[in-house]
Amino acid sequence: xxxxxxxxxxxxxxxxxxxxxxxxxxxxxxxxxxxxxxxxxxxxxxxxxxxxxxxxxxxxxxxxxxxxxxxxxxxxxxxxxxxxxxxxxxxxxxxxxxxxxxxxxxxxxxxxxxxxxxxxxxxxxx
Ligand code: THU
Numbered sequence: 001x002x003x004x005x006x007x008x009x010x011x012x013x014x015x016x017x018x019x020x021x022x023x024x025x026x027x028x029x030x031x032x033x034x035x036x037x038x039x040x041x042x043x044x045x046x047x048x049x050x051x052x053x054x055x056x057x058x059x060x061x062x063x064x065x066x067x068x069x070x071x072x073x074x075x076x077x078x079x080x081x082x083x084x085x086x087x088x089x090x091x092x093x094x095x096x097x098x099x100x101x102x103x104x105x106x107x108x109x110x111x112x113x114x115x116x117x118x119x120x121x122x123x124x125x126x
Contacts, residue, residue: 008072011037026052031067036060053085078102
């Protein structure tokens, strides 16, 4: 998990955040042990911004990965995942450990189930 967190911290340096200046890095650990990262990418049409967590997950999915074992997120102040990312993480990963690091390396450990209690998901659509 140390490597996963380090990767998320490195991804933060690639953040494109000219509007908020809030840089975020993320990294997902796949079932086969690969680590795939992402950073937040902002748009001048603010709502088109994509969070680091979703960039990492969408990148992993598009590279053929479909099963995930962990997620790390790195921000300046240990900010947690937004609501949209909580839903996407739940949908794509189920209940996995999530590590949130601040710029000093302080780590909060949580899970996707803790972050999204009573989640809506595909089980309600059948
Ligand atoms: N952001 C993320 O990348 N992940 C989150 O879960 C929270 C917010 C980004 C989006 C935007 O670029 C910046 O942080 C400020 O909201």
